[in-house]
Each structure stands twice: as structure tokens, then as C-alpha cells.
Amino acid sequence: MLITNRFSLPQPFVDLVSEDTYSKGESDITTTGLAQPPKIAELWRRHGNEITMDCSEKVWTMLGTANHYVLEQIAKRNPQRYVCEQRFYIDVDGVKLGGQIDLFDRETETLWDYKVSSVYKAMSDDRLEWTKQANVNKLLCEHNGIHPKKIAILLVCKDWRRKDAEFKADYPKCAIQEIPLQIWHEAETMAYIRSRIALHNAAKLVEKEDDIPVCTEEERWSKPTTWAVLKEKGAKRAVNGGLYGSEAEALLHAKRIDGAVEKRDGSNARCENYCQVRKWCNFGRSLKLD
Numbered sequence: 001m002l003i004t005n006r007f008s009l010p011q012p013f014v015d016l017v018s019e020d021t022y023s024k025g026e027s028d029i030t031t032t033g034l035a036q037p038p039k040i041a042e043l044w045r046r047h048g049n050e051i052t053m054d055c056s057e058k059v060w061t062m063l064g065t066a067n068h069y070v071l072e073q074i075a076k077r078n079p080q081r082y083v084c085e086q087r088f089y090i091d092v093d094g095v096k097l098g099g100q101i102d103l104f105d106r107e108t109e110t111l112w113d114y115k116v117s118s119v120y121k122a123m124s125d126d127r128l129e130w131t132k133q134a135n136v137n138k139l140l141c142e143h144n145g146i147h148p149k150k151i152a153i154l155l156v157c158k159d160w161r162r163k164d165a166e167f168k169a170d171y172p173k174c175a176i177q178e179i180p181l182q183i184w185h186e187a188e189t190m191a192y193i194r195s196r197i198a199l200h201n202a203a204k205l206v207e208k209e210d211d212i213p214v215c216t217e218e219e220r221w222s223k224p225t226t227w228a229v230l231k232e233k234g235a236k237r238a239v240n241g242g243l244y245g246s247e248a249e250a251l252l253h254a255k256r257i258d259g260a261v262e263k264r265d266g267s268n269a270r271c272e273n274y275c276q277v278r279k280w281c282n283f284g285r286s287l288k289l290d
Contacts, residue, residue: 001020001048001049001051001052001053002051002052002053003017003018003052003053003054003055003058004052004053004054004055005054005055005056006054006056007054007056009055009056013055014055016062017055017058017059017061017062018055024098025087025089025098025100026089026096026098027087027089027096027097027098027099028095028096028097029095029096029097029098029197029200030097030098030099030100031097031098031099031100031133031136031137031140032099032133033200034097034132034133034136034192034193034196034197034200035129035132035133035196037215037216037219038199038200038202038203038212038213039203039212039213039214039215039281040215040219040275040277041200041203042200042203042204042206042209042212043209043212043277043280043281044276044277045204046209046280047277047280051276051277053276060116060158063116063158064114064115064116067114067116067156068085068102068114071084071102071103071114071154072084072085072103075103080106081105081106081107082103082104082105082106083101083103083104083106083146084101084102084103084104085100085101085102085103086100086101087099087100087101088100088101088137088140088141088143088144089140089144090139090140090143090144092190092193092194092197093194093197095197097136097140097193097197098140099133099136099137099140101113101137101140101141102114102154104141104146104148108150109147109148109149109150110148110149110150110151110152111134111137111138111141111146111148111150111151111152112152112153112154113130113133113134113137113151113152113153113154114153114154114156115130115153115154115155115156116155116156116158117155117156117157117158118157118158118159119157119159119160119161119164119171119172121155121157122155122157122172122177122179123170123171123172127179127181127182130153130179130181131181131182131184132192134151134152134153134181135151135181135183135184135188135189135192136189136192136193137151138151138183138189139186139189139190139193142186150180150183151180151181151183152178152179152180152181153177153178153179153181154176154177154178155176155177155178155179156175156176157172157175157176157177160172160174160175209280209281209282210282214281214282214283215270215271215283219270220268220269220270220271220283221268221269221270222266222267222268222269223266223267223269224245224266225245225263225264225265225266226243226244226245226263226264226266227243227244227245227246227247227249227250227251227261227262227263227264228242228243228244228250228261228262228263228264229242229243229244229250229253229254229257229259229260229261230242230254230259230260230261230262231257231259231260232259232260233260234260235260238262239253239257239259241253242259247261247263268283268287271283271284271287271289272287272289278290
């Protein structure tokens with residue numbers, strides 16, 4: 001990957017975010033790699049050396065790495081209690097799966113994963129991707145002599161605001177949140193692992209890139225086009241029960257209340273804002289964003 005500096009940021013920052021110390025060790029695939037959409041992973045594999053990213057886009061990655069580093073140093077002061085930043089492996093049908101845990105606390109028997117994200121994510125019920133990855137790492141631990149009884153996210157909310165915490169009842173009371181995750185049975189975790197390995201292996205065998213199956217709607221962070229019924233033209237919010245997936249239904253509702261209809265275009269947020277292999281993807285090109 002080529003790192004650019006479009007905004008002429010100071011060189012120490014450029015150097016910091018340009019340094020890539022990540023290694024997947026001896027893994028054929030990692031816990032994170034399993035979760036990545038197969039089309040994105042395969043296009044990265046084929047075009048990684050051609051990808052360009054501006055250093056300004058890596059600021060949040062840098063903050064996440066910094067948090068990991070600080071917490072790792074603290075954990076290393078108490079090696080009797082903590083196991084941190086260790087990579088474990090298991091063989092799954094001839095594929096070497098590896099994953100690096102953030103921290104296992106022997107005293108509480110908790111496997112922790114550190115995340116930096118938004119308050120919105122902290123308040124959301126969407127825990128599935130975190131749950132998948134945490135259970136894979138739990139399985140890796142168990143096959144290497146460590147037996148977590150609990151798995152959880154230690155979440156740093158990068159946009160937390162004290163005033164919102166004071167006045168909003170459901171807002172996080174501090175910027176650090178513990179988010180417990182559901183524990184799966186081993187058979188469920190293994191089924192997930194095998195299904196993801198199969199999808200990634202299948203993508204590697206496809207010769208023509210446009211023939212690799214497109215990311216699912218969930219993987220594209222897709223939102224459908226909707227039609228909103230407004231009390232009057234120019235209103236900011238839809239009336240109660242006034243969001244429709246069909247324009248015809250919205251028009252009928254609007255006619256009943258002498259209101260207006262506003263089309264709200266759907267989106268594929270990952271493709272539009274975050275995908276670095278979009279120009280090699282047939283679906284990404286169809287969005288005509290570049």
C-alpha cells in the first residue's frame with residue numbers, strides 16, 4: 001500500500017501511521033480475516049500493492065493501536081495475572097487458523113478485546129461481528145490451555161461527551177464501556193469457522209474478479225431506498241408510521257393527510273466511504289463514485 005499526504009501533515013505523523021508492524025504469524029487465515037468479506041479479502045490479495053491511502057485516513061487506526069499498546073504495557077507489569085497480545089493457532093481441516101488475543105485476565109477468567117468506536121456503537125444492540133470474533137479467539141485459547149469463562153469488549157468511546165452523559169438517561173456515563181458478549185458452544189464456533197474458510201477458499205479459485213460473489217447487503221452496510229411521508233413539503237421528519245419501502249404506499253398515506261412525499265436514497269456505506277478495493281469491484285464500479 002502507498003501512503004500519501006494530501007494535506008501536508010507533519011512528517012512525524014506520516015511516519016507513525018505509515019509504519020506497518022502487523023504480522024499474521026504462521027496463520028493461513030486469522031480471526032479478523034475470517035470475518036472480512038471474501039471479495040474484499042481476495043481483491044486486497046490481488047491488488048494490495050496498487051492501493052493508495054492518505055495518511056489522514058489512518059488517524060483512528062492509530063488511536064486504536066495506541067490504546068492497545070498502553071494497555072499491553074500495563075498488563076505486562078503483572079504477568080502472573082494477565083496474558084496479553086499472544087497469538088494462538090489451531091488446525092481446521094488442514095488450514096492454520098491464528099488469532100492474537102488482546103488480554104486474558106486469569107483472576108476473573110475474562111477474555112478481553114479492546115475496541116475504539118463511537119458512542120452510537122456502544123448504545124447499539126449490534127454485537128454480532130464482535131461476538132463472532134471473540135468466540136473464535138476463545139476457541140483458540142481453549143485449544144492452547146486457557147479457558148475463559150467470560151468474553152467482553154473494553155470499548156473506548158472516541159466521541160463521548162460529558163454534557164450528554166449528564167442529561168441523557170440512556171447515554172454512557174463514562175467514555176469506557178464494558179460490553180459482555182454471548183458465549184457460543186464449540187460446535188457453533190467451529191461451524192462458523194468452517195463456513196468462512198470455505199467462502200474465502202472459493203473466492204481464491206475464481207479467475208475473473210467480477211465473478212467473485214459480491215459482498216452481502218450486511219457486509220456492504222446497506223440501507224434501502226425509502227419514501228418518507230411528511231406533514232408538509234420541507235419538513236425534517238416523517239410523520240409517525242410514515243416510512244415506506246414503496247413509493248405507491250407513501251403516496252397513498254400522503255394523500256390521506258394532505259402531506260408530501262420525500263425520496264430518501266439508499267446507500268452502501270462501506271462501499272461508498274471505506275472500501276479501498278472499490279475500483280476493482282464490479283459492484284463498486286456500478287456506484288459510479290470515482
